[in-house]
Amino acid sequence: MRYSAPTTVDEALATLTAEPNARVFAGATDLIPQLRSGRPEPALIVDLKRIDRLRGVTLTDATWTIGAATPTSHLTRNAGFAADFPGLTEAAGLIGSDQIQNRSSLGGNLCNASPAADSVPALIANDARVVVASASGERVVRVDGITIGPGATSLAPGEFIIEFQLDRPAASTSDAYLRMIPRTEMDIAVVGAAARITTDGGLCTGATIVLGAVAPIATRVNDAETALVGSTFTDDALAAVAAAASAACDPIDDKRGTIAYRRQVAGVLARRAVALARMRSTASSNESSQT
Numbered sequence: 001m002r003y004s005a006p007t008t009v010d011e012a013l014a015t016l017t018a019e020p021n022a023r024v025f026a027g028a029t030d031l032i033p034q035l036r037s038g039r040p041e042p043a044l045i046v047d048l049k050r051i052d053r054l055r056g057v058t059l060t061d062a063t064w065t066i067g068a069a070t071p072t073s074h075l076t077r078n079a080g081f082a083a084d085f086p087g088l089t090e091a092a093g094l095i096g097s098d099q100i101q102n103r104s105s106l107g108g109n110l111c112n113a114s115p116a117a118d119s120v121p122a123l124i125a126n127d128a129r130v131v132v133a134s135a136s137g138e139r140v141v142r143v144d145g146i147t148i149g150p151g152a153t154s155l156a157p158g159e160f161i162i163e164f165q166l167d168r169p170a171a172s173t174s175d176a177y178l179r180m181i182p183r184t185e186m187d188i189a190v191v192g193a194a195a196r197i198t199t200d201g202g203l204c205t206g207a208t209i210v211l212g213a214v215a216p217i218a219t220r221v222n223d224a225e226t227a228l229v230g231s232t233f234t235d236d237a238l239a240a241v242a243a244a245a246s247a248a249c250d251p252i253d254d255k256r257g258t259i260a261y262r263r264q265v266a267g268v269l270a271r272r273a274v275a276l277a278r279m280r281s282t283a284s285s286n287e288s289s290q291t
C-alpha cells in the first residue's frame with residue numbers, strides 16, 4: 001500500500017485519477033481500524049490534511065467554512081463557531097476522546113457513512129452544504145445528499161469533499177444535539193437527536209429535527225417539525241414531537257439496544273433536544289434585543 005500527500009486539490013484529483021484503487025483519508029480514525037480489521041487494502045491512500053483548503057474554520061460575511069480535513073477539536077475550541085452552532089459543536093465534541101478529536105474530521109465522519117455518526121444529524125439540521133472536488137469541476141451538495149446507506153456515499157470514485165459551508169443562524173434560532181450511549185463516553189450512539197429551532201416570542205416559527213443511529217441514514221422527522229411550527233411548545237406539541245420521532249425510527253436490534261428501546265429513546269431525546277434548542281433560541285433573541 002502506497003501513501004501520497006498532495007498539497008493542492010488539483011494534485012489530489014490527478015493522483016486519484018491515476019490510481020483507481022485509492023482511498024482518501026483525513027484523521028484515519030475510521031480508516032486505520034477498518035484496515036486492521038481485515039478490510040481490503042487500497043493500493044494507495046491519499047492524505048488530505050496537507051491541502052490548505054481542507055483545513056481551517058473561517059467566517060466570511062455570514063457563512064462559516066470548515067475544511068473537510070480540519071480536526072474536530074478546532075471546532076470545539078472556536079468560541080465564535082460554538083456560539084452560532086452550540087448543537088453541532090456538542091456533536092463534534094462527542095466524537096471519541098480528546099485524542100480522537102485532534103485527528104477526526106467532519107469529512108471523515110460524513111463519508112465513513114456510519115448511521116451513528118454524531119455530527120451528521122446536526123449538520124443536516126443546520127442545512128450544511130459541502131463542496132465536492134471532482135475531475136469535472138467543483139459542485140455544491142447539501143449534506144443530506146451525501147450518505148446513501150451504511151458505509152455508502154453518493155460520491156463518485158475519485159471525488160472528495162473539500163469543505164463544509166454553514167450559513168450563520170437567523171435571529172432567534174439555535175440548535176442542540178443529544179445522544180444516548182450505554183456508557184458515559186467512548187461509545188457510539190444508540191440514538192442521536194439534533195434540533196434547530198426558531199422562535200418569535202413564545203411561538204415556534206421554524207423547526208428541523210433529525211435523528212441518527214435509528215435508521216440506515218440520518219432521518220429527518222417532518223411530522224415532528226409540522227407538529228411544532230405554529231405551536232407555543234405546549235405539552236401536546238412536545239408529545240407529538242416525541243411520538244413522531246419514535247414513529248420515524250427504523251432501527252436495528254443489537255447489543256446496544258432493542259428496537260423498542262431505540263424507538264422510545266428517540267422520542268425522549270427529540271423532545272429534549274427541541275427544549276434545549278428552544279431555550280437557546282430564546283436566549284439568543286434576548287441577547288440581540290439588549291445590544
Ligand SMILES: Cc1cc2nc3c(=O)[nH]c(=O)nc-3n(C[C@H](O)[C@H](O)[C@H](O)COP(=O)(O)OP(=O)(O)OC[C@H]3O[C@@H](n4cnc5c(N)ncnc54)[C@H](O)[C@@H]3O)c2cc1C
Nearest residue numbers: 026027028029030031096104105107108109111117118161
Ligand atoms: C476510539 C474511537 C472512538 C470514536 N468515537 C466516535 C463517536 O463517538 N462518534 C462518532 O461519530 N464517531 C466516532 N468514531 C469514528 C471516527 O473517529 C469519526 O467518524 C471521525 O469523524 C472520522 O474522521 P477521520 O478524519 O478520522 O476519518 P478517516 O478515517 O480519515 O476517513 C473515514 C472515511 O471517510 C473518507 N473520507 C475522509 N475524508 C474525506 C473527504 N474529505 N472526502 C471524501 N471522503 C473522505 C475516507 O476515505 C474513509 O472512508 C470513533 C473512532 C474511534 C477510533
